[in-house]
Amino acid sequence: MVVILAVDDDIHTLELISIYLSQSGYRVIKAVNGKDGLNMLEREQPDLxxxxxxxxxxxxxxxxxLVREQYNIPVLLLTAKGKLEDKEKGYIAGSDDxxxxxxxxxxxxxRIRAILRxxxxxxxxxxxxxxxxxNRKSFEVQIGDQVLVLPLKEFELLSKLASMPNQVFTRDQLIETVWGIDxxxxxxxxxVHIKRVRERLSKLETQIQIxxxxxxxxxxxEST
Structure with missing residues (x-):
């Protein structure tokens, strides 16, 4: 499951973010100021x-x-100011949106989904x-000495799941990544595509399972 760190001193905003994103399949961890946010980053491994x-x-x-210097995760900034110079400061600091x-x-x-994509x-x-x-470049899957060439959608689906082993992806997240938001x-x-990928993997000597x-x-x- 994708983990999102929300940092805001406005408790109402923090709760709104937590409730809405939790309902959308994300796990949300919260902090009420920047120092608290750094402490959470040290204990957790958020994706955004x-x-x-x-x-x-x-x-x-x-x-x-500090996030840009110490952690390789994207940042979405929230602000009450919408002036161009304020946005410029945010992007200079290293925000993604x-x-x-x-x-x-x-x-x-x-915006979160776009950044993660x-x-x-x-x-x-x-x-x-x-x-x-x-191999995302050649679109090949190698298992031992065997090379498996999958149809594009099956390849994209397997790649997405394999990009973060043991992490649960919601159905909506997989559909949006592989087939698009529209x-x-x-x-x-x-x-159907999950079933097909499972059948292909089951024919080969691998302990990888969906x-x-x-x-x-x-x-x-990876089963033991």
Missing amino acids: AIIDVMMPVMDGLQLTK YLVKPFEPKELLF RYDKTSDVNIRIGNMLI FEGDEQTLS KTVRGVGYKLE
């Missing part, structure tokens, strides 16, 4: 940080700079888990 600019103890720009308060929760969700595309060309090697089909399409997490989605893991 949502940081308010105006905070006591340590403001959002300072925190963003900028959202002005008050905001619609749906817009926050869209961009980071996923710039990840390593090769993914290795157990005896399976996925996909007009249903979850049955995803189920597990169903009932009511949530799927994860890829």
Whole structure:
């Protein structure tokens, strides 16, 4: 499951973010100022940080700079200021996107998904888990001495699951990544593709399995 760190001294905003993102399949960890946010980063391993600019103890720009220096995760800045010079400061500090308060929760969700997609595309060309090697450049899956060439959608699905082993991806996250946000089909399409990938893996000597997490989605893991 994707973990998001939300840092904001406004408790109401923090709760709004937590409730909405939790309902959308993310795990949210919260901090009320920049120093508290740094402490959370040391204990957890979030995939993205949502940081308010105006905070006591340590403001959002300072925190963003430290996140950029010490952690390789994207940052979405929140601010009550929408002037161009304020946005410029945010981007100079290292933010990936900028959202002005008050905001619609749906817009926050869209921006988070867009940022995570961009980071996923710039990840390593090769993914290795157990005896399976996925080459994103050649679109080949090598298991031991055997090379498996999958249809594009199946390859993208397997790559997404393998990019973060043991992490649960919701059905919506997988559909949006593989088929796009404008996909007009249903979850049955995803189920069919998962079944096909499972059947292909089962024919080869591998301990890699796609597990169903009932009511949530799927994860890829190496069985022992």
